[in-house]
Amino acid sequence: MAPSVFGLLFVAALVLPLLGSAAALLARRAGWGNALSQYLFMLSGVLGLAALAGYFTALHAASSVVLLSSPVLAFSVTPLSAFFLLIVYLGTFITSLYALGYLPLYADAYSVPLTNAVSGVFLFALAAVLLSTTVFTFLLSWELMSLSAYFLVIADRSPESLSAGFLYLVMTHIGFACLSAGFLLLSGGHAFISFDGVREVARQLNPAALAAAFALLFIGFGSKAGLVPLHQWLPYAHPQAPSHSSALLSGTMLKVALYGFLLALTLFPGIPASWAFTVAAVGLISAFFGALSAAVEHDAKRLLAWSSVENMGLIFSGVGIALVLHGLSMPLSGALAAAFALFVAFHVLNHFAFKTGLFLATGAMVAKTHTRDLDLYGGLAGKWPAFSGVFLVLVIAAAALPPSGTFFGEWLYLQSLAAALRFSSPLLVASAAAALGLAALVGGLALFAFVKFFSAAFLGRARSEHAEAAEPMPVLLLVPPLLCAAFSVLLGLFGLPVLSAATAGFGSLVPVTTVVPGASMSAWFVFALLAFASAFAFIAYRVFARNRTVRRTETWDCGTPLTPRMEYTATGFSAPMRFFFRGLVMAQKEILAEAVVPGNPWIANRRIEWSIASVWEAWLYRRIARGIVSVAAFVKRLQNGVIQLYLLFVLLALIIVVLVAL
Amino acid sequence: MTFFLAILDGLIVLLLAPLTVGFVRLAKARFQNRRGAPVYLPYLTLLSLMRKEMTVTKHSSWVFAAAPFFVLASAIALAFIVPTAAAGVLPDFASNLFLVGGIAAFGSVFLAMGGMDAASTFGNMGASREMTLAAFVEPAFYMGFSALALVGGTWSLDGILRHLASLPWSAGVPAASIALVALVFVTLAENARYPVDNPATHLELTMVHEAMLLEYSGPSLALLEYASAVKLTVMLGLVASLSLPFFLIQPPVTALGLVLGVLALIAKLALAAFVLAFIESTFVKMRFYRMQEYFSLAFIVALAGLLLALISMTR
Numbered sequence: 001m002a003p004s005v006f007g008l009l010f011v012a013a014l015v016l017p018l019l020g021s022a023a024a025l026l027a028r029r030a031g032w033g034n035a036l037s038q039y040l041f042m043l044s045g046v047l048g049l050a051a052l053a054g055y056f057t058a059l060h061a062a063s064s065v066v067l068l069s070s071p072v073l074a075f076s077v078t079p080l081s082a083f084f085l086l087i088v089y090l091g092t093f094i095t096s097l098y099a100l101g102y103l104p105l106y107a108d109a110y111s112v113p114l115t116n117a118v119s120g121v122f123l124f125a126l127a128a129v130l131l132s133t134t135v136f137t138f139l140l141s142w143e144l145m146s147l148s149a150y151f152l153v154i155a156d157r158s159p160e161s162l163s164a165g166f167l168y169l170v171m172t173h174i175g176f177a178c179l180s181a182g183f184l185l186l187s188g189g190h191a192f193i194s195f196d197g198v199r200e201v202a203r204q205l206n207p208a209a210l211a212a213a214f215a216l217l218f219i220g221f222g223s224k225a226g227l228v229p230l231h232q233w234l235p236y237a238h239p240q241a242p243s244h245s246s247a248l249l250s251g252t253m254l255k256v257a258l259y260g261f262l263l264a265l266t267l268f269p270g271i272p273a274s275w276a277f278t279v280a281a282v283g284l285i286s287a288f289f290g291a292l293s294a295a296v297e298h299d300a301k302r303l304l305a306w307s308s309v310e311n312m313g314l315i316f317s318g319v320g321i322a323l324v325l326h327g328l329s330m331p332l333s334g335a336l337a338a339a340f341a342l343f344v345a346f347h348v349l350n351h352f353a354f355k356t357g358l359f360l361a362t363g364a365m366v367a368k369t370h371t372r373d374l375d376l377y378g379g380l381a382g383k384w385p386a387f388s389g390v391f392l393v394l395v396i397a398a399a400a401l402p403p404s405g406t407f408f409g410e411w412l413y414l415q416s417l418a419a420a421l422r423f424s425s426p427l428l429v430a431s432a433a434a435a436l437g438l439a440a441l442v443g444g445l446a447l448f449a450f451v452k453f454f455s456a457a458f459l460g461r462a463r464s465e466h467a468e469a470a471e472p473m474p475v476l477l478l479v480p481p482l483l484c485a486a487f488s489v490l491l492g493l494f495g496l497p498v499l500s501a502a503t504a505g506f507g508s509l510v511p512v513t514t515v516v517p518g519a520s521m522s523a524w525f526v527f528a529l530l531a532f533a534s535a536f537a538f539i540a541y542r543v544f545a546r547n548r549t550v551r552r553t554e555t556w557d558c559g560t561p562l563t564p565r566m567e568y569t570a571t572g573f574s575a576p577m578r579f580f581f582r583g584l585v586m587a588q589k590e591i592l593a594e595a596v597v598p599g600n601p602w603i604a605n606r607r608i609e610w611s612i613a614s615v616w617e618a619w620l621y622r623r624i625a626r627g628i629v630s631v632a633a634f635v636k637r638l639q640n641g642v643i644q645l646y647l648l649f650v651l652l653a654l655i656i657v658v659l660v661a662l
Numbered sequence: 663m664t665f666f667l668a669i670l671d672g673l674i675v676l677l678l679a680p681l682t683v684g685f686v687r688l689a690k691a692r693f694q695n696r697r698g699a700p701v702y703l704p705y706l707t708l709l710s711l712m713r714k715e716m717t718v719t720k721h722s723s724w725v726f727a728a729a730p731f732f733v734l735a736s737a738i739a740l741a742f743i744v745p746t747a748a749a750g751v752l753p754d755f756a757s758n759l760f761l762v763g764g765i766a767a768f769g770s771v772f773l774a775m776g777g778m779d780a781a782s783t784f785g786n787m788g789a790s791r792e793m794t795l796a797a798f799v800e801p802a803f804y805m806g807f808s809a810l811a812l813v814g815g816t817w818s819l820d821g822i823l824r825h826l827a828s829l830p831w832s833a834g835v836p837a838a839s840i841a842l843v844a845l846v847f848v849t850l851a852e853n854a855r856y857p858v859d860n861p862a863t864h865l866e867l868t869m870v871h872e873a874m875l876l877e878y879s880g881p882s883l884a885l886l887e888y889a890s891a892v893k894l895t896v897m898l899g900l901v902a903s904l905s906l907p908f909f910l911i912q913p914p915v916t917a918l919g920l921v922l923g924v925l926a927l928i929a930k931l932a933l934a935a936f937v938l939a940f941i942e943s944t945f946v947k948m949r950f951y952r953m954q955e956y957f958s959l960a961f962i963v964a965l966a967g968l969l970l971a972l973i974s975m976t977r
Binding site: 295379385407411421429436441447448460461514517525529536545546549553554556557564566567568573574580 | 716719731736754755758759760761765767781790797799821976
């Protein structure tokens, strides 16, 4: 393919979602309007993937394809953006395929044509952010992405969505303000300057301005990526959107925020170690809070959103650690920095695969059971065996268990930290040990969260009538999560061998990835080992089990018939975690008793009310809000209706302006 | 040749697993002034379970039926990738310590899912507790093994054992001693022993591991019991071989070396079983809601092991 051909393909993939939006609005009364829009979106995904295939095979890795270069708007494909475009177009294809069967189920809840119109703009903006090459284009696309995401969050117009959407809108604009300020500070005030130009300008800036710009950009991109303490909106906003949009928000948009951060890093002449340490620490703390909140969460979609906070935290900490190591000149530091960079790239793909799949599958589950509360599911594995199998594969990936791609990604992370313990600097060793302990705990909490998710939803008996009466899962809703699960498995099989410079080992039978000498892993060996061990277990059973009769019985009940109410719910399952982390998880439980007969306290209707409050909300957000309110109350005294005072203010303002101008 | 030795190492563990359980039970019985059952009884128990009819609750799904196979697969995989009788036989990538942790977690997850699928509160409670313990054990597990890795200069368990075996005992093992203590903590937690869990109880308030097995019967119970025996043998064999790295089967191998290696492993397992029984007979089980103290202690001991390893590295 000639460059001009896939240049055209990129342009077609970029604008097709807008056509889909237009089609959604024009054919809003037609029954096939949704299908037409989704087909156009899917076509955009396919064309985009084809263009990327051409880009990766035909072009030299360091070259870029210019799509549009006008003074106002400029788009081109660079190697970095091409990598992120891959998940944008994969996400576009899979979520649109899903929306084909999913959105008609919610024709009452959402305005389907409007949702599709907004989705089209959102898909366009996602790609546009990645393709932008000037500050203005980037900020414009970014704002378009944020705003269209807002309309996806409030798509069902419920009070809950509106308040989540408002929180999101406020946070995203704080982020946008920081981004604009940060970029303009770096570019010396030029808005229409290209990023190459910004790099030139940034070289002349003094260190204080650079530090301020870095802080602003980190806050801006970090708030979009859900890093603490600016993560508060994410677990509320992402789950409120329709599930295919939640999948895009969590699986793809968060990665676009990461892209923005990586792009911003390339603009600086150098990254001091203290900045890199900050990024790593903030990332790890986010990962911990995300994992802990996921472990105690009982809303299915919000649990996934918390897990996104966790995974983005891990990715950002990976970026931070890679930067720290990159700046060192010690033996092995280069190899370890490369391993962390590899982790970042690999985990972006892994998290995209399992999170998209889990959001889509959870959406299908919610559509069939009419609840998002994990405490009300149960017993779905018996009703949907194939669906539960797909879900289990995705859960294994989310919990970073072998042989999923996520396991190999996190192996790179943990292994490199363990290797960093050999540095001679005490500060580095202490940081590496702290990070290793925390990352291991994060892994354990994620494991807990996802076993809880799968068990509560699929295993045991149905805990509510809705789950009991769940209809069969339509194939159209099963296929997209299946594609994600398959992608996850493929990432496990080929991710590490392809992405890393693998060498042949074991009599050149398996590709082996080595981080530093003595620390190596082979994905194929792990697959072979597990297959061999499972076969071994099965053969042992076939050989030794003399009696293979199975009697179906009731669960052993000690003589009292069991009911589903006696089973553990997701909330019950996470009780130990709420106990052990009671300083950080502000769980409040209250048993309310109302006497049936007044005056007799013994016969009463009892119910329990409990909630988990956010420590960040209590410690940080509420205090800031209180501060703002008290400042406002103080300022209010000035506005007392005395016209002379107002005239005095105008006069004072004029004098100050004149003084400043002079 | 090394490939066959690696397979042999795994097979020896798989064969000896019920014997280890027999050793532990015998030693515990002697501590309690009982005569105790013969050490080969666990073999017979497993075989007789294999002949029994299986009852499966009708509220369970395919996960309940499949879980024992995955749990056993995890234990078998551990038997092959964790060095016990032999050293210097596995390539670095095969016994990477993070792979060992991942495979162990894989088994715990399916065990917990089997417990959750039984629709019984016992199984649910066991699963919730098992996953809590699995989450808490990870930092101590990785930190303890990373400390050993610093001593051995490699992150492969096989390489660490090879390194310790190549040095005189007084030159290698003391530097690793605190890390080995941390691994004892981890072993007790991973294998549901005192003070974390009581393997002999059927009292609902105290059990974790047994609670998840409660609804299993016949051959699938045999698979799960065998899996826990294999896991116990693997961990005890590893800790025993690391602290007493003598008579290991190492290439080039001789017939005498092979026999000595197997006998030495049996002796080490018997010793480890005695120590385990001693711990179980002298300690009391901790309340579940005090487990964070246990795991904090395990983590701190692992950190101390790391410190000792770093100091011995710089010397």
